[in-house]
Amino acid sequence: MYCPRCKMIVDADKCPDCHKPTRKPEMDDVCLLIEKPLPIAAMVKDVLEQNGIPSMQMGVLGAGLSTLLGSNIEYARIYTAYSDHQNALELTDELFGAPLVFDEENPDEIAEDQTQEDEPTQ
Ligand SMILES: [Zn+2]
Numbered sequence: 142m143y144c145p146r147c148k149m150i151v152d153a154d155k156c157p158d159c160h161k162p163t164r165k166p167e168m169d170d171v172c173l174l175i176e177k178p179l180p181i182a183a184m185v186k187d188v189l190e191q192n193g194i195p196s197m198q199m200g201v202l203g204a205g206l207s208t209l210l211g212s213n214i215e216y217a218r219i220y221t222a223y224s225d226h227q228n229a230l231e232l233t234d235e236l237f238g239a240p241l242v243f244d245e246e247n248p249d250e251i252a253e254d255q256t257q258e259d260e261p262t263q
Pocket of ligand 1: 145146
């Protein structure tokens with residue numbers, strides 16, 4: 142499911158973030174891919190572009206984090222269209238070597254909108 146307000150793919154009828162009802166994603170919906178420190182986000186955007194995936198970068202003020210770390214780390218969010226989201230995820234997986242969006246330690250939380258296969262889990 143998709144939260145149009147947060148621009149995030151979530152596995153729930155209600156967004157865990159803003160508690161608004163979610164809906165089915167459409168191909169041109171803009172989805173949050175990653176939120177990373179600016180240099181890393183810029184690198185991801187670069188890789189996406191090299192692979193022909195249009196992306197959008199938005200700055201985030203990591204005020205709380207900056208205070209914690211005692212420095213001014215600027216964060217950026219990278220968004221892609223839902224139609225490119227899966228490809229973009231795979232590319233970022235390759236970049237970072239691990240899924241960035243879903244926590245594998247919480248299988249119950251893993252979104253089912255990525256794969257429609259019904260593999261029995263054991
Ligand atoms: Zn939301």
